[in-house]
Amino acid sequence: DTIIVFTSDHGDMMGDHGLMLKLIMHFEGCLRVPLIISAPGRQPARTSSLAASIDLPHTLLDLCGVAEYQGMQGTSLAPILDDPLAHVRDTVFVEDDFPAAETGAPLPLKTxxxxxxxxxxxxxxxxxxxxxxxxxxxxxxxNLAVANRDPAARVAALDVLCEQMLRADDVTRMEPVSL
Incomplete structure (x- = not known):
């Protein structure tokens, strides 16, 4: 009756792109992290479905039969645990804010x-x-975003990014409510 979750908050570059550690780059080496969920009644399987850390609270509540509260973000990964070919999301949205950049460090404030x-x-x-x-x-x-390499793909990706940013905006996030 125990659920075990193994994951990490970020990956490391480990020399990819000539970089070490996690830095501020959103390359796959930093974004793609292990996620293993072992839950009673679920058979081991691998999936290529998209998932995000923000999905873990939903997943655990779902697996425990507990209702989520109003305003939660993310989605349950339980359907993927039942069927590794299932998909519960089309995108993963990543936000990084670097307040240290305000002190003059050569970093962007937001990515x-x-x-x-x-x-x-x-x-x-x-x-x-x-x-x-x-x-x-x-x-x-x-990098397809430079030198006009694939302008249509860039515009499509920018459109998806804008949509995700609007959905995740602080103003649109609902406050949790008590029962």
Whole structure:
């Protein structure tokens, strides 16, 4: 009757792109982390479905038969535990704020990223953009957001990012309510 979750808050670059540690770059090496959920009655399986850390509270409440509270973000991953081919989300949205940059460090104040099954798009408050086709360029070597390499994919990714930012805006987040 015990649920076991193994995960991490971030990955490390480990030399990818000539970088070490986690830094502030939203490359797959930092974003993609292990997630193992062992739950009673569920068979072991692997999935390529998108998931986010924000989904863990929903998942645990769902597995325990406890109702989520109003205003929670994320979605339960329980359907994926039942069927590894299932999908519960089309995108993963990542927000990073770096208040230390206000002190003059050469970092952007904010970085926002959206990951889909096929692409990863990032944009920071300094205007730097990256867009990678994860199917054809899994090592993220060709930035499609520069030099007009794939303007249609860039516009589509920017549209998805804007939609995710609007959904996650502080004003649209509902406050938890007590019963």
């Amino acid at each position: 926002r990223t959206v990951v889909t099954v096929t692409h990863r798009y990032s944009r920071d408050s300094n205007g730097h953009e990256t867009l990678y086709d994860l199917e054809h360029d899994p090592d993220e070597l060709i």
